[in-house]
Amino acid sequence: MATAQTQTAARLMMAPAVVLLLGWMLIPLSLTLWFSFQRYNLLMPGQEFFTGFDNYRYFLSHPNFWSALANTLILVGGVLTITIIGGTLLALLLDQPIFGQGIVRLLVIAPFFVMPTVSALVWKNMLMHPVNGLFSWIARVFVVQPIDWFAQAPMFSIIVIVAWQWLPFATLIILTALQSLDEEQKEAAGMDGAGPFPLFFYIILPHLARAITVVILIQTIFLLSIFAEILVTTNGGPGVATTNLTFLIYMQSLLQFDVGLASAGGIVAVILANIVAIFLLRIVGKNLEA
Structure with a gap:
């Protein structure tokens, strides 16, 4: 009886926060869904009307939709590859007893706390600038033609910037898991003659x-x-070389003022994100059950 009363009291205390959270999520989503079925352009006030699924059809048949979708997948895949491999290597390095270990870990994690806009500006103007950037100076020192990164390799440049921001997060999570590995397992493997590579692939990697x-x-x-x-570095260009779904929606809403079409694009992006999330959650569930 006491347990039931305690559970009821806990639910009542949590109810205001849950209602607030649901309202915070559902109200904007509902308005976006409503506008996605309307012809609503800010340049034509008073001419709104119901269009059904026309906005969705126009967005999915947009000439830049498939390239934006491909750019989104390339960006996600490239960043994940760099952060997972780099984060694992950094975690292995930081797990070793080195001088100033605490300061080194703080410096490695620091980029995660830099605002995305600030980090993008730093990379654009101080590192990747074709004339005054650090990379251009290094190229001139070795008598090599400097690269205009955002013109010649725009998507690669974006991937590097975003990966630099997310690498500390991956490192921190992987390092935490690495430190939970029982040292006796590694010692036993070493006594059985396992070298560094077998130890990593058969003991450490499955644990991570x-x-x-x-x-x-x-x-x-x-x-x-x-x-x-x-937005800060390439503005979606050159052409649509770095335009992802989010930037395409921004172009429709704040550059062409087509709220209806942009809302349809937002709903499409939410559906795609949920499909990816459900797929990944299933993978997580399988790993947690293993």
Whole structure:
């Protein structure tokens, strides 16, 4: 009886926060869904009317839709590859007893706390600038033609910037999992004659599988909506070389003022993100059950 009363009291205390959270999510989503069925352009006030699924048809048949979808997948895949491999290597390095270990870990994690806009500006103007950037200076020192990164390799440049921001997150999660590995397992493997590579592939990597899966899940959800780095550096160009779904929706809403079409694009992006999230959650569930 006391347990039931305690559960009821806990639910009542949690109810206001849950209602507020649902309202915070459902109200904007409902308005977006409503506008997605309307012809609503800010340049034509008073001419709104119901269009059904026309906005969805126009958005899916947009000449830049498939290239934006491909760019989104390339961006997510590239960043995940760099952060997972780099995060694992950094975690292995930081797990070793080195001088100033605490300061080194703080410096490695620091980029995660830099605002995306600020980090993008730093990379654009101080590192990747074709004339005054650090990379151009290094190229001139070795008598090599400097690269105009955002013109010659725009998507690669965006991937590097975003990966630099998310690498500390992957490192922190993987390092935490690595430190939970029983040292006796590694000692036993060493006594059996296992070298560094067999030790990594047969002992350490299987232990890190869950942490890596969680990193992939969380990063993918956020990487699907990358926007600030693209706006600050390439503005979606050259052409549509770095235009992802989020930036395409921005172009429809704030550059062409077509709220209806942009809302339809937002709903499409939400559906795609949920499909990816459900797929990844199933993978996480399998790893957690293993």
